[in-house]
Amino acid sequence: MTILKVSRLVKRFGGLTAVDGVDFEFPKGKISAIIGPNGAGKTTFFNMITGIYKPDEGAIELDGKSIVNIKPHQITELGIARTFQNIRLFGSMTVLENVIVGMHIHLKAGLFGSLARLPKVRHEEEEAMAEAYRLLEYVGLEALLNEQANSLPYGAQRRLEIARALAARPKVLLLDEPAAGMNPRETSELIGLIQRIQRELDITVILIEHDMKLVMELSEHILVLDYGTKIAEGGPDEIRSNPKVIEAYLGKSAILPETEKAEVTT
Numbered sequence: 001m002t003i004l005k006v007s008r009l010v011k012r013f014g015g016l017t018a019v020d021g022v023d024f025e026f027p028k029g030k031i032s033a034i035i036g037p038n039g040a041g042k043t044t045f046f047n048m049i050t051g052i053y054k055p056d057e058g059a060i061e062l063d064g065k066s067i068v069n070i071k072p073h074q075i076t077e078l079g080i081a082r083t084f085q086n087i088r089l090f091g092s093m094t095v096l097e098n099v100i101v102g103m104h105i106h107l108k109a110g111l112f113g114s115l116a117r118l119p120k121v122r123h124e125e126e127e128a129m130a131e132a133y134r135l136l137e138y139v140g141l142e143a144l145l146n147e148q149a150n151s152l153p154y155g156a157q158r159r160l161e162i163a164r165a166l167a168a169r170p171k172v173l174l175l176d177e178p179a180a181g182m183n184p185r186e187t188s189e190l191i192g193l194i195q196r197i198q199r200e201l202d203i204t205v206i207l208i209e210h211d212m213k214l215v216m217e218l219s220e221h222i223l224v225l226d227y228g229t230k231i232a233e234g235g236p237d238e239i240r241s242n243p244k245v246i247e248a249y250l251g252k253s254a255i256l257p258e259t260e261k262a263e264v265t266t
């Protein structure tokens with residue numbers, strides 16, 4: 001079953017076509033990946049799904065309903081949450097506060113209610129705190145809940161971004177290079193976390209990643225972009241042995257030293 005479907009999707013920036021007629025169906029409840037060289041159009045693709053960019057052509061459907069022309073915060077409410085390639089936390093806020101911010105779409109009280117300190121509001125705040133704590137436990141950051149976000153090590157900041165995205169209670173979680181800058185131990189912990197999110201929380205995960213070990217270990221379905229076009233799609237084994245993908249992207253790992261092969265940077 002498909003949860004998210006894009007058809008003939010196009011995005012142009014002036015004379016450059018960043019995404020050029022891409023069709024793809026993301027299966028519900030699975031982990032999919034989008035791979036390809038730098039500049040292939042992966043982040044632009046995410047930005048269209050999340051409403052940051054409006055496609056020039058084509059359709060995007062979540063559960064069979066169009067989400068083109070819908071504002072980013074409404075798309076979050078419909079069930080799509082994301083993390084960013086360059087971490088975007090509120091650096092001077094605490095770890096806990098960052099997760100509570102991610103919940104705002106589900107908090108009903110609003111400003112007036114908060115100022116008036118109504119009992120109903122206090123109850124809602126307590127519930128939000130409890131849920132934020134549970135999410136921090138889930139990603140393994142509960143011991144750091146009162147730390148300032150920008151004081152956390154890099155890998156922990158990436159996990160905090162995931163907790164904040166989960167706070168929106170998404171059906172689909174988009175992760176833009178979640179392993180970037182992580183050491184091998186942090187990356188294997190991240191692989192475990194993403195698997196738990198998919199299996200235990202029943203969330204569809206779509207990730208952009210250059211770390212091929214992570215991509216091949218996690219993904220059931222892979223979309224390969226090159227110069228904005230889809231050059232291949234399929235399971236990890238098909239993708240690994242696809243000549244077009246090897247030529248455009250994966251082949252580059254063959255010339256890297258053994259220690260760097262897991263991370264194909266272009």
Ligand SMILES: Nc1ncnc2c1ncn2[C@@H]1O[C@H](COP(=O)(O)OP(=O)(O)OP(=O)(O)O)[C@@H](O)[C@H]1O
Pocket residue numbers: 013016018036037038039040041042043044045085
């Ligand atoms: N806002 C923008 N204005 C103009 N050009 C853009 C804009 N955003 C992206 N591009 C261009 O579109 C192309 C695709 O960029 P995009 O960031 O989507 O690639 P990517 O596959 O995510 O690359 P990377 O792996 O480096 O993150 C690039 O040539 C980029 O320079």
